[in-house]
Amino acid sequence: MLGHGRGRRHHQRSRARAVVRATAVDGRIETLRFLTPADAAKVKATFGTPTYVYDRATLVAQADAAKAFPNAFGLTVRYAMKASPNKAILKIFKARGLNIDASSGYECERAMRAGFAAEDISLSSQELPTFFPDLVKQGVKINACSLSQLERFGEAFPGGEVGVRFNPGLGSGGTGKTNVGGPSSSFGIWYESLPKVKEIVEKYKLKVVRIHTHIGSGSDPAVWQKVSGMSLDLCREFPGVTTLNLGGGYKVGRMSYEKSTDLQVVGVPVKEAFEAFAKDTGRQLKLEIEPGTFLLANSCAVVTSVQDKVVTGTSEGHTFLKLDMGMTEVLRPSLYGSQHPLVSVSAAGTLPTTTADYVVVGHCCESGDLLTPAPDEPETISERTMGEVNIGDLIVIEGSGAYCAGMSSKNYNSFPEAPEVMKLEDGSFALIRQKQTLDQILANECDIA
């Protein structure tokens, strides 16, 4: 690890000239979404920092917006639970009538333990678990995501009903790493393998009842609509298909200058395409969508403390803020170069009146643990204009609901998992996951006899 760290540091020094100054694109300072400055201080006093804070009102509002997706012949909204799998969140969505998109066999089990019926879960996974037959027998719906998965399903359930996930040959995503369609993506069955799919279907007398396409997160709405049309063409190939699942990927702006997808806008042409398909074929297809980001992105903020401040000279240098969190809680900036709003709050729970330019870093011994990368360039540092803060003050990291608590470099440097809390409608905070203990981190280690 030492060698790696040194390499990264050297690499970064050589790119230091490429530093982007003040990413607040139009000078806008980011603001709090659902917390007040006093809330942030209260969270710290009650739960410590760092703490993830979800907002139940936002989760419910986003679930209702997803359920209003335009559709011709019925809609099922599946929560892509990998975005944030806490039981409290699953229960809120279950109460709103959402179903589940699971990305692993373990997620299926987790959703059932949170109270979902097996029939309400569909599994689209890069790894079809060895125990998938048990899941199917309970009622979980499988979307075969590769030819070998389809073959395995056929062997286990000849004559059975199955979904097929295709890669339509076209992808879209916020970054190369979140694009899951096109020839550079391994997700789903390549569309030109259609004859091979039909061969396997015939061999095991399978009934294809669902077509699934999901092309990426943060998609361009125009590409998304085009893929909807291509997906309907795939439905023509299988007369038994009753449901088309178009996945997730609705872009959500986290920074104030980023735009969000309007589901009402992207949904209308999709609805019209379903109607045209019905006129043409007499088949009224049901629509499924699987939002993760849309439901969670702006439904959570991480409250964190500035635990150190370092200045590296005046002309070439920077003022670095070191937080008491980092890639161990919010990995997206280090992984994708994602931008998250960083809002300064004084230790007393007020907003600062002066601004300053900072490079904000995490607490890990890893130079890539960076909260202010250049946009889409995880290895280039950039300065952010934000409220002036000192050691002991707070920074609230907004936009931390999707792919944060559920996707982080957990336990790196032996930092325990941060607690998760839910802000309720009356303004109170309820703990939904305790802070991990060192004993829990060590629990599975064994001594050599």
Ligand SMILES: *Cc1c(COP(=O)(O)O)cnc(C)c1O
């Ligand atoms: C991750 C994923 C989603 C959710 O994507 P978002 O961009 O978070 O909306 C939906 N469906 C499948 C199959 C996925 O893997």
